[in-house]
Every structure is written in C-alpha cells, then in structure tokens.
Amino acid sequence: MTKFVTPQAMAEMIPSGCKLGLAPDDYGASPGLVRMLIDRGIRDLHVVCAPIGGMQVDMLIGAGAVSTLETSAVSLGEAGGAPCFNRAVREGAIRLLDGTCPAVFAGLTAAEKGVPFMPIRGIIGSDLLKRRDDWKVASNPFDEAEKIVVVSAIQPDISLIHAPEADRFGNVRLGRRREVMLLAHASKKTFVTVERISEVSLLEDEKLAAGILPAMYVSAVAQLENGGWPTGLYAEYPRDGGEVEKYAKAARSAEGFRAYVGGLGGAA
Amino acid sequence: MTKFVTPQAMAEMIPSGCKLGLAPDDYGASPGLVRMLIDRGIRDLHVVCAPIGGMQVDMLIGAGAVSTLETSAVSLGEAGGAPCFNRAVREGAIRLLDGTCPAVFAGLTAAEKGVPFMPIRGIIGSDLLKRRDDWKVASNPFDEAEKIVVVSAIQPDISLIHAPEADRFGNVRLGRRREVMLLAHASKKTFVTVERISEVSLLEDEKLAAGILPAMYVSAVAQLENGGWPTGLYAEYPRDGGEVEKYAKAARSAEGFRAYVGGLGGAA
C-alpha cells in the first residue's frame, strides 16, 4: 500500500548506496526532493538516468553523492554542459556507464518484463560497447549471420519522480510521458513527489486512465509543490531558464556549486 | 496520411492472403467489418489474435476465410467454446499456431521495437514449444546455465480494430486498452472502425493523450456505429450476450453457421 509522507520523510527513506532511477529534467525530475537528499548527505548512489540527466543529476554529482552514473547524456539543455558532471568525468571521480537512450529503455523494458536481457538494433561499431560488461554482441537465434546487441535488465532499487497529481489511493497521473511509467514498472520501489493530491480516484475517469501509474507500483507519495523547479514539469509549468543559467554559472567551480546549494536553504 | 473511407471500401482494402491482426472481443474487435470481409469472400488469411480470438475469429473460420490461425485461445466467453474453430481443428481445416498470451505480446513487442526476437520467461516444458518453429530455447547470454525461450517478431500486414472515436486527423482514442496500441505499433498498416468522428484533435486534450493512437500508425478510418456488436466495446457498451448465445447455438453445425451469417444481411 502506498504511504503518504512528508518530503523530508521521503528523503530519509532513500538510503545511501542504492540504485536510484531518475527521470529527465522537465519530464518527471524531482530536483526539490533531490535537494533534500543532498542536504541529508546521501552518498554512494548508483544513479540510473532514464534516459538522460540534467540539473538534478549534476547537483547530486557536485555534492559527491554519486559513485556510479549510468546515462545516455547529462546536459543542462539551453544552459549548456553540466559543470559538475564534466568536472567529475575529468577527475575520474565517478564510475561512468555511458549508454544510448534506447538501450536504457531496452534495459528498463527487460526489467519491466522480468527478462534478463533485451535485444536492440544499432550500437555495433560504437565505442560505447567496449566499456559495457552488461552489453554483449550476440547472434540472432533465427538468423545466425546477423549480429545483434543484447543489453542486461536495468532494475533500480528505487525510482524518484515528480508528477502533477496523485490521488488518496496512491495512483499517480503521468500523462503521455510513458517513459516515466516504464521507469516505475522497472523499479523495485517508486517514490513520487506531486504538485497536488486528489481526493477522488484518478482511475475513475476513463479519459485519464491510460496515463495513470497504478498505486501498486507506488511505495510512497509526498506533496511538494513546485517540486520540479527550477526545471519544468510537462504540461504544467516551463523551466525557469534564468535560474538554471544561474546554476550553470555558479557550478563552474566546486566553490560556486557549494555556495549555490548552500544558499538555496540547504543544511549549511 | 490517414484515409477516411466507408466501411465497404475498407473491407475492399483488406486483401485475401494477408497477415491480419485482430483485437479481442469486447476490447477492440470489429465484428461489423469482419462480416463485410466475409460477405466479400475474403480467403486465405493468416489471422493473428492479439492475444485471443472470439466471435469475429470464429466467424472468419466458419466462412472458410482462414488458412493459418495464430492465437492463445479462441472462445465465446460466457457462451462457451467457439464452434467453428473447434470444428476446423477437428477436421484439420486450418494450420494452427497455438501460443500463450504473453508470447503473443512478446512477438508484437519485438515488431514494435523492430528487433527480430524477444526473450520470454516460462513456456519451457510446455508442448506448445514443440510446434513452433518461430520459438526457440536459447541460453541467457549473461548466464549460460539459464535456458530461456526467444520468440520471433510478429508483424501483421494489416490490423483491424474497432475504437470509440477518431478525429479528423486520424488520431484514434483507445484508452487504457494498450494491447490494442501495441498491435497497431507492431503492424505495417492499421485500419480502424469507430463509433464516431471528432472534429477536434484528440491530441489537444492532455488528459486523453496517453490513450491516443497517433495518426501516423493509422492507414484508414471508417465510421461504423455499433461496429463492436454483438460483442462489446470497453467502457462504451457491453456485449449482447443473447445474440452471442444465438450465434453459439446456430454455429454448432456448418449449416446453422451459414444460415446465421446469411440471415444477418449478408451476401447470400
């Protein structure tokens, strides 16, 4: 059954060392709760970006909370490269599992379907393949002359997402961003921050149903208004480009990053 | 671009000999259009039930239109076994590819993802496996000690479905019955009969979006009110149990079947 908790309590429920699945900026990212994870000093995360990372991931890296990063890209979008990510790569501070978006989806789909692997087109000849023990080149069992990549299942221990709405029963409205649904299906547990909570079941409205993540996948819900800020929330509010720019500039140095994170009402 | 045609024109656009994907009774079945296929004397179909067949499939078999049947089951539900199917099996009149629901979904998912095969749990030890050249037992590439079934992609030439609504742009509302979405994604072409046509784009309403099949998958739309009858249409109208019972009784004999089909305003 879905628990209803405060954002602070939710931050305490995500342990150091777990494999944490995160949605992309503007489509399910929960930078508000990620800030609380940083404030409480979370460490040693294996972050899975589904399929790419943005500001919330860059902040986690800057805070030294990430030991392994599995992603297809990390970027601040219009605000340019992700400064803490770039610095950590240069310094070898994180273990990097570089991938490509559809391979992340294929790995999550394998976990969703409870199979150990999925085949995927492309990739052969990419240097990405050299660095991934969890990817292999196999033969198509129905045509041995054809080579095809198989990728291992990706099953996060916990996924953390932000959504417009949950109901009192734990059902969460995601709408057409079904990659977030896939992430939740693939994960052992899913924690959701939401803008608002509906007293009426979201499953009652047949119009909404196809975009609802059912409560059985949702371990906990916390109301956190504007929880996607300063990135956006699809079909709800746009990103605060000025704030992301401000972050991008500050985070160019480790000191600037710490000042930014501390200055936003953190633990410092 | 999606064509808007009459039901009769749509029936003419489905050629004999094609691989035809059909949705289950009550959740996307289009028995109204199937009747027109029978009336025009369609033959030699390879029918793919996604994942099971009901009255519309039994009628196609009774009419001698099916040469190969790929399905997990054929049943009239509360009205019992499917009489024409059972008779055809006994007489060896159709080539049978017996499967199991999740293997049909796995095959359609392979086609949706453009990969030649998908792994799937279970099945090993089932006699189903002995009869399927398009299924194999392989080893998990990441753990050679584990055996796992791989199934070939299933890509229908054409899928025929019935839905509550399409818009003028060719987008079709399916709602939460996403197995019908999967069937359309997997098929080369999809033909849709609908209860009604909206002048407003169904994609404009963010509430509906996750349940909309986009026009790019939809080759043609025909308005056919009550096109799911005598089976039902999910969240629209229930099945007409009395009529299905009547069919079940009539179709116990080949003569009874012909009388039923002829008597409903067919070509006879």
Add this chain to the structure above:
Amino acid sequence: MSQSCTGRELLIYTIARLLNGVQHVAVGQSSPMPAAGAMLLRAMNQDAGKEDVQLSILGSVKHNSFTSGAGELFDCAAQGRLDAFFLGGGQIDGQGNVNLVGTGDYPNSPVRWPGSFGSAYLYFLVPRVILFREEHSVRSLVERVDFVSAPGASDETVYRKGGPHALLTNAALFSFDRDARRFRLESIHPGFDWRDIRTTTGFSYDNEKCETTTPLPDSKVLSTIRGRIREELHECYPQFAARMPGPD
C-alpha cells in the same frame, strides 16, 4: 436468511482461505468463483483490520487497476508483484501439469478447448497458483495430460518462482508438494468421503485416507458472501450473481 451453505459458497470460502496472506491476486476472465473468493478475502481482511488486498479482476472496470493493457498482468507477474492466480484446465494430472488445449493427438484434437491463454507463463511466475476445476472425475483429473499447456514443475535451468499451490474441486482440496511433484489430499467437502475421492481421481496422491472435512464458512462470512460479494460480482458476472442466494 438461510444459513445452510451451498456448494459454491463453500468453494468461494475455501478460495478465500487459500489466498490468505496474499497482497495482490489476479483473476482471469470467465472465473466468477475465483473472483468471488478473492473479493471475500478482501472483505474479510477489511473486517479484521488487516492490510488491504489488491484485486485485479480481468474484464472488470471497477476491480482492476491495470492501465497499460492486457500485457501488464504478465509484466506484473514477472516483476514479482502478483502473489496468486487461478488456472483451470480440461485436464490436470498428478504432476500438476495442466491441459487447456484438447484431448487426443494434437493438433486435430477430437475435443478442443479454447487454448492455453497465459497458463504457459503465469504458472512459472506466480508463487501461488490455485488450480480450480469444479468437475472431479477421472476424465478431468488424469494420470497424464494429453497435451501439456503448462508443466507443474521445472528443472534448475529454468527460472521458476511459481507453480501449483492447491487443487480445488467440487469434492475436495489437495495441496501440492513441489519437491515430490505430487498432490496431497488435504480435506474433503461435506457429502463425500475418501473412497469417493479415490475412485473419481485419475492420479495417485498422498494421504488417500484423509478424514478431514473442508471447513464451512461461519454465518458472518456467509452474510458477507450473500451481501457484499454478490453485489460486487454483479458488474462482471450478472447471471452468476443472480443465481446466488441473496441476503435474506
């Protein structure tokens, strides 16, 4: 209210007992009694203040929270989020193999049943599969099925988290021992004795001379079946519900 329990009410109650402790149970289409049993468990748990039971009744709009189509049931099972499911079968044999396809030589079965549905998959993945077959006869409970839709057991090269938990008929209840790959007679419904079971069962099983009678529901449970459960069944199984005894 008549407090003498019907045979079907006993089965519904027994199903609820067999489901005790599950968090999520799914029920396939055309399965009114398993649906009723699952609903009864949910009601009993609620009355006892225990944790809520999640029901996924295929074909229901009200008692089904899947939102990704019919495939979600199978994904959910593979993810380990489904604790119990029901399988029937034209034939069930002593090793727990089920046949939903037909009698005699495949493919031209003289008696053909609808087909395997999801059995060849769910039997491997759902921890507690309850075999439910009302007909208790040497025709339905056989030494060896003519066609294996889904096997009762697998070797260690195959991923298998699930399998047969119990076999319930209109005459008796068996448990299944996965290591021995054999059924054990657990209890016999009122009106039958162990000799009846022996002569109507086509396979061998343990505890043949069972003296245990299948427990009957008490009057409170019976009221719940005839009231709330009958109500809840009405959406998907109006004819079945109409034939059940009502609240007075």
Add this chain to the structure above:
Amino acid sequence: MSQSCTGRELLIYTIARLLNGVQHVAVGQSSPMPAAGAMLLRAMNQDAGKEDVQLSILGSVKHNSFTSGAGELFDCAAQGRLDAFFLGGGQIDGQGNVNLVGTGDYPNSPVRWPGSFGSAYLYFLVPRVILFREEHSVRSLVERVDFVSAPGASDETVYRKGGPHALLTNAALFSFDRDARRFRLESIHPGFDWRDIRTTTGFSYDNEKCETTTPLPDSKVLSTIRGRIREELHECYPQFAARMPGPD
C-alpha cells in the same frame, strides 16, 4: 522587410531542401535550426499542395504526436516510420563517425560533451540522417574521432537501414557516399571558397575544388521563415525565435 538572407536563414532553407520528399522527420531537443528547417519544409509543401509532412519535435507539445513516451521515437524509427533525423557531434570524421562523448582518452575526457543520446541507435535506423554542425573547423571536422558514439557505416552482419545523408556546417554542404564511406563537397555558402573549406576541414573528401554556391532562399521562402516559422518556433525556442529577423 530586409530581403538579405542571414546565415541562419540559409541553413534553415538548406535543411528544408535536404528533407525534400520525407514524410516524417523528427528533431531532437535543443535543435532550433533543424526544427526550423523541418517546419519550413512542411510549410513549403503545404503552399505547393504537396502531401503533408509529419513533424515530431521533441520537447514540443504542439508539434509532436508521440503518445507513448520518449521511447516511441526509437520504436518508430525501428519500424521504418521515420525518414529523417539530425545528429550533431563534438567531432565528425571523414568516415561519417560521430563523437558526442568527449576528446582524448575515455573515460576521463579532458573535454566532455553531454553524451551519445540516441545516436548509437538512430544512425542505424533512420534512412536520412543529416549531420548538422555549425562550427566548420579542423577541431570539429576531424580525420578520426577520439570516441565513436555512432559509426558512419557497418558491415553486412549488422542490420542497417540508415546512416549519414549530408553534412551541413555554417560554411558548406557535403553529401555522403555510403559505399565509398566518404564525404563529397556539394556546395559552399556565400562568403567562402573551396580553399577556405579545404583548410578548415580535418578530413579528406571528394570534389575539393567545388565551385557550386549553396542556393539562397527566394523572397517568398524568406517571408515564410520570418513569419510562420518564427511563430511556430516560439513555443520551444523563444530566445532563438526572438533573435530571428521578423516579418518586416
């Protein structure tokens, strides 16, 4: 209205020309010029009474009809329903290999770019991939990329329906010959000559002494860019649109 075409307008028009004949083109995030070029093709086709072009602009609500999440783009490409896409890359080499990861030795790249995104997949599956990189320099157009995010060509053991179609920079337009695995200089933008291109391109290519000038948009096309396209861009790229010349 000023009718002298800006460099960006030339690129937008050239992109539209490169897309001629496609039915469905997708544009990744943070790609205002490819988005503008695709929108221009759609507008030009509509003006000419030709068949409508389907646009899937990631990040747009209005110009994007995907309803199954971010994975649908990739599925769609694999199904053969996507005709054209754009790739950039920190480095592009003479064999059409692209590098979106970083310079120097992997993994501790001294200059790190965001990452490969969907390139390692879409490059294999989308028939017409347009490489778009405004910077034309020996730093961006190299003999051999430091890291292959996605290879320009594959052997026959690999399923490959797609690959590089053209390379467009702020100075020139190249086509790609998939058999020879080489670029060919097709035209040079106004303000540059073949020697400029030779000295700023780090790889060898055919037709070095190209004398063809990249065609400029006519005034009708320019009006469309400054009117309708600027309007349509505003949803996803407000800053970019604001910096474009307006309708008068």
